[in-house]
Structure formats: C-alpha cells, structure tokens
Amino acid sequence: MLFATTIFLLFFLPATIGSYYIEKSFFGNRFRNIVLLLFSYLFYAYGAAEFVFILFFSTVSDYLIGLALRESKYHRKWWVGISTILNLGLITYFKYANFLVTEITSWIAAMGVDAPQDWVAVALPIGISFFTFQKMSYIIDIYRRQAEPITRFVDFALYVAMFPQLIAGPIVRFKDIAVQLELRAETWExxxxxxxxxxxxxxxxxxxxxxxxxxxxxxxxxxxxxxxxxxxxxxxxxxxxxxxxxxxxxxxxxxxxxxxxxxxxxxxxxxxxxxxSMTDFWRRWHISLSTWFRDYLYIPLGGNRKGTARTAFNLLLVFTLCGLWHGANWTFVAWGLYHGFFLGIERLTGLRKxxxxxxxxxxxxxxxxxxxxxxxxxxxxxxxxxxxxxxxxxxxxxxxxxxxxxxxxxxxxxxxxxxxxxxxxxxxxxxxxxxxxxxxxxxxxxxxxxxxxxxxxxxxxxxxxxxxxxxxxxxx
Incomplete structure (x- = not known):
C-alpha cells in the first residue's frame, strides 16, 4: 500500500486513527501498540501478502537473538554473527539473486558453455532494505551495550514494522525510538x-x-x-x-x-x-542511510584513523555498498563509486575543510x-x-x-x-x-x-x- 493512494487516504488511515484512539479512550494505551502493529501488518500485507512471513520470521529471529545477547557473556559475537548472516542472507537472496544469476549466466555463455535456463525470477519483498538495516542496528547496538533489548515482542515487532516508515524509511535507530515505544504521549498539538x-x-x-x-x-x-x-x-x-x-x-x-x-x-x-561539497551533500541527503553506513561500517573499518590510503579505500568500499544497497544493477555500483571517488578527492585535497x-x-x-x-x-x-x-x-x-x-x-x-x-x-x-x-x-x-x-x-x-x-x- 502506498501513501499516495485513495485506499490509504480514505480508508486505511481513518480506520487506523479511529481504532488507535478508540483503544486509547477505553483501555488507556494498554493495547495501543498491538493495534498499531496489526494495522502495520495489514498495510504490508495489502501490497505483499506473500512476504508477510518473511517479515515476521526475521522479526522473531532478531527478537530472540536480542534477548540471547542480554543473557550471554561468552558467545555474544556468535549471536551477532548469526543475526548478520540471517539478515544479509535474506536481503542477498531476495534482492541480488536475479542479478547474480544473470551475470553468472552471461559469463558462462561468453565462455561458450550452455548455461541452465530453468531459473525462476525471485520477487523482491517491499521495504526489505529498510527493515533489514533497522534490525541490524538494533542487534549491533545491543552488542555494543549502547541499548537494552526489548522484552515485549509486540514492541519490537512494532519498531520493525511500523507502517509510516516500513517500506521506504527513514531508517529508524532503535535508540532513538526505544523510550517512545512505551512512554510516548499523544497530544492535539x-x-x-x-x-x-x-x-x-x-x-x-x-x-x-x-x-x-x-x-x-x-x-x-x-x-x-x-x-x-x-x-x-x-x-x-x-x-x-x-x-x-x-x-x-x-x-x-x-x-x-x-x-x-x-x-x-x-x-x-x-x-x-x-x-x-560532496561531504556536505551526504550530511544532508538521506541522513538516516548515510549515518547508518558511517556508524556501522565506515567507523568500524577504521574511518579516517588509519592513513590516507586506508581512508580512501574505506570511502570507496562504503559507497560501493551504498550504491549496491539501492539496487542490483551495475549503474548503482557505479553511482556509489562515483560519489566515493569525489569524497576521497575532497579528503585528499582538504576541500571538505x-x-x-x-x-x-x-x-x-x-x-x-x-x-x-x-x-x-x-x-x-x-x-x-x-x-x-x-x-x-x-x-x-x-x-x-x-x-x-x-x-x-x-x-x-x-x-x-x-x-x-x-x-x-x-x-x-x-x-x-x-x-x-x-x-x-x-x-x-x-x-x-x-x-x-x-x-x-x-x-x-x-x-x-x-x-x-x-x-x-x-x-x-
């Protein structure tokens, strides 16, 4: 379902608002997250019912891993690794499998070998790039002890699937919304x-x-x-x-x-x-994505702390992956490299300063x-x-x-x-x-x-x- 449609504007949104505030009037916020979660899943199912299970399965997995990270003292890296493999495995299969098969098939054909033709194209679950990054930030923040895991599954599921930002962001950090999941106040203003x-x-x-x-x-x-x-x-x-x-x-x-x-x-x-400057552009454009790559990839890689050559490499790698995040096409990879190149030039020349x-x-x-x-x-x-x-x-x-x-x-x-x-x-x-x-x-x-x-x-x-x-x- 899209925001700019009559079914959303005239039916879904009034029904969601009405149900949410009726619950607030009769039950005093006791079930408000459940109401919002149910409507969020309905919102997702309207346009991608066949992928609701994928969203639910990945949500349950990271919810349990988050709890395990809280209890575990000696195997924390293993739990983070499992979450990372699950999340990146899902996004790689659904978002990049068709691209990889096409490229491999063309390479095989270029060598004069008959390539198999029975591949069935994989459909892309809407919003997978956004909710995958949200869940990864949740697990990494718990691992870094920058956040405590959510104990109520409904709250975590709502963090992942809340319909306003589910299918096209912004990418919401758990630490920015954790308190609001329980203690937010709805006011007329x-x-x-x-x-x-x-x-x-x-x-x-x-x-x-x-x-x-x-x-x-x-x-x-x-x-x-x-x-x-x-x-x-x-x-x-x-x-x-x-x-x-x-x-x-x-x-x-x-x-x-x-x-x-x-x-x-x-x-x-x-x-x-x-x-x-290009640096300034990326401080202003798609801020939730650029800061995600900065905090969870660029800085862990060493950022700009390991010399000029390593900094340039880190920038190119991060923006190559940023381009690839947008889609499975060489044009996106080239777009990422293009921006990474100019960001590297600005650092080498001092123009960014x-x-x-x-x-x-x-x-x-x-x-x-x-x-x-x-x-x-x-x-x-x-x-x-x-x-x-x-x-x-x-x-x-x-x-x-x-x-x-x-x-x-x-x-x-x-x-x-x-x-x-x-x-x-x-x-x-x-x-x-x-x-x-x-x-x-x-x-x-x-x-x-x-x-x-x-x-x-x-x-x-x-x-x-x-x-x-x-x-x-x-x-x-």
Whole structure:
C-alpha cells in the first residue's frame, strides 16, 4: 500500500486513527501498540501478502537473538554473527539473486558453455532494505551495550514494522525510538503538526515530484538517436528535482504519520542541493542511510584513523555498498563509486575543510552539477545508456524536440518544475514547514487552510484519477 493512494487516504488511515484512539479512550494505551502493529501488518500485507512471513520470521529471529545477547557473556559475537548472516542472507537472496544469476549466466555463455535456463525470477519483498538495516542496528547496538533489548515482542515487532516508515524509511535507530515505544504521549498539538506535515509531503509528491517525473520519464525513455543536448539537460534536471522531492515527500509523510500516533522520527533531509561539497551533500541527503553506513561500517573499518590510503579505500568500499544497497544493477555500483571517488578527492585535497561561506555560490553550482551527473547514472537502465546520455549532455547536438517530450512540457509541469528549481537552488536557508507550523500566528493559519482545503482535495482528486506515480524509493 502506498501513501499516495485513495485506499490509504480514505480508508486505511481513518480506520487506523479511529481504532488507535478508540483503544486509547477505553483501555488507556494498554493495547495501543498491538493495534498499531496489526494495522502495520495489514498495510504490508495489502501490497505483499506473500512476504508477510518473511517479515515476521526475521522479526522473531532478531527478537530472540536480542534477548540471547542480554543473557550471554561468552558467545555474544556468535549471536551477532548469526543475526548478520540471517539478515544479509535474506536481503542477498531476495534482492541480488536475479542479478547474480544473470551475470553468472552471461559469463558462462561468453565462455561458450550452455548455461541452465530453468531459473525462476525471485520477487523482491517491499521495504526489505529498510527493515533489514533497522534490525541490524538494533542487534549491533545491543552488542555494543549502547541499548537494552526489548522484552515485549509486540514492541519490537512494532519498531520493525511500523507502517509510516516500513517500506521506504527513514531508517529508524532503535535508540532513538526505544523510550517512545512505551512512554510516548499523544497530544492535539502533535497530531495537528503531524497532519500538516503529512499534507505537505503529499502535496510535494503530487504537485512537484510527479510533474518533474513526467518530464524525466519522457526524456530517459527516448532512444539515443532522438536525444539531443537540450533534451538531455532537461531530463537530468527534471530527474534531479524529482528524486529529491519524491523521496523527501515520503519522509515528510512518514514523519507526519508517525506523529499522529505520538512518535517523533528524525529528519531525513536538510536541503541537500544547498551543499557546498560532496561531504556536505551526504550530511544532508538521506541522513538516516548515510549515518547508518558511517556508524556501522565506515567507523568500524577504521574511518579516517588509519592513513590516507586506508581512508580512501574505506570511502570507496562504503559507497560501493551504498550504491549496491539501492539496487542490483551495475549503474548503482557505479553511482556509489562515483560519489566515493569525489569524497576521497575532497579528503585528499582538504576541500571538505573549507569554511561553509567561502565561495559558496560557485561551490554550490559545482556540487549540484556533479550530483546531477551522478543521478544520470542512477536513473539509467545500464552503464552504456548512462555514458551515452552524459556524452549527449557535454557534446553539443540539436534535434527537433521529440513528441513524447513536447507532450509533457505543458504549463502545469513547467510551472511546478520551476517552483522546484527555485526552492532548491534559492537561498541556502529558507523556512521549512516545521518552522511555519511551530509559529503561532496568521501565517500558520493561512498555510494550514491552504494545505487542508486546497492541496489535500486536489491531491485526492488526482489520486482518484490515477494521476500519481509510485514513489521512486518504493522499489529499494
């Protein structure tokens, strides 16, 4: 089930809120986690019923291993190893088996040997990349004695499967939410802020991300013979804006939905296109993922404490795996290496240490262009297509605008793409929806009315007409 669908907005969400607060009224929070957990499993089962057992099995496994870590004094590494093998084994099989079989089959065929043809493609369980990393952080934090294991299975299962962040993050650290699982307080103010944040995210998705996505899809689906320089730059810019507004919209909606039930999740984005270095970009982009790799892989590998060569190696390894985490395709690996390379260059040259305000405008422009070229790798179907697309961007050519592209360049899409560009490339610090909603006064009231009485009905109407696209990170 997706947030930007009528069944979620008109049926699932009201039923969940109603059941949750009815329980609160009659039983005083005694069963609130059970209610939320049941609806979270229903949310998951709606789109992937065949994988509910996988989610449940992996949850039970890590719950028991967490308890074993608390009791064990001499075999703690064994328990962590078992959890790691189970989690990585599941994600490797479901996410990378098809890719590995395809690659091995092509290598065998290249050697002139007939490869077996009876492989049945493995379907990918939605959200597996996100809930796997959440469970791994839980076990590692217990092993490091940075957290105590949950004794109630319902609480742990809710931590893993809570529907606002289940299928596309943000990746929630157990230590950030452990206390809230038992002691959170639902208030009218928190509910109001959550509802406004959800409406804001939904509006970003339907108005801006989908408008940019129509343009990006039209360009990237062109064959190379119909692609020229202006179309390539248009497509790259559109996708650069789409992926930010699409994914940050999902994070906004997840944070808002969690707030409806008393939870406070950490922010996942902080104006990434205002970055003045690649290092700065990764402090602002998909923060829950970048900090996960930092804390559970980069620092344990030695971080930057073992010399320049080792630091460069660690960065390349971490970002190769970061790219691979996004999907089983060489384009994602290349995207990860691309970012790891520039991060290594910044460390070697000392550019990452420049003061934030020094040459801010040209540095922002350079980083934005580098990130844009990286998104071409990320969006392309294969490496050859990415190279051809980027070559068209830098080698001038001029063809008549393809009809498929012309068709999506109508006033609505152009307007919202322009708004997206102005919002991301403008001042480095602009008021956020959080800033506005937390300030009492006429501005808050005005924005609330616009969100509730203009944007929300428009979004609902668009979804009913089938005009909303799936979230990009839904497939990761």
């Amino acid at each position: 928190r509910f109001y802020l959550g509802a406004m944040r959800f409406c804001w995210g939904l509006s970003k998705k339907v108005f801006i991300a989908d408008a940019c996505g129509q343009i990006a899809d039209a360009v990237f689906e062109l064959n190379m013979g119909a692609l020229d320089t202006k179309s390539a730059w248009l497509g790259a810019a559109a996708y650069t804006l789409q992926i930010y507004f699409d994914f940050s919209a999902y994070s906004d909606m997840a944070i808002g939905l969690a707030r409806l039930f008393g939870f406070e999740l950490r922010e996942n984005f902080n104006r990434p296109y205002a970055a003045v 420049l003061p934030q305000h020094r040459w801010m405008v040209p540095r922002r422009a350079v980083i934005f262009l580098l990130v844009m070229f990286g998104w071409v790798l990320f969006r392309s179907e294969n490496i050859a297509s990415a190279i051809g697309f980027m070559q068209t961007m830098v080698v001038p050519s001029d063809l008549a605008l393809a009809f498929d592209v012309y068709e999506v360049l109508h006033h609505r899409n152009i307007l919202f793409m322009a708004i997206a560009a102005a919002g991301t490339l403008g001042a480095s610090r602009l008021p956020t929806i959080e800033d506005i909603m937390r300030c009492e006064g006429p501005l808050r009231a005005f924005v609330s009315m616009v969100l509730l009485f203009i944007m929300l009905p428009y979004c609902a109407g668009t979804m009913m007409a089938g005009g909303s696209h799936p979230f990009i990170y839904f497939r990761f």
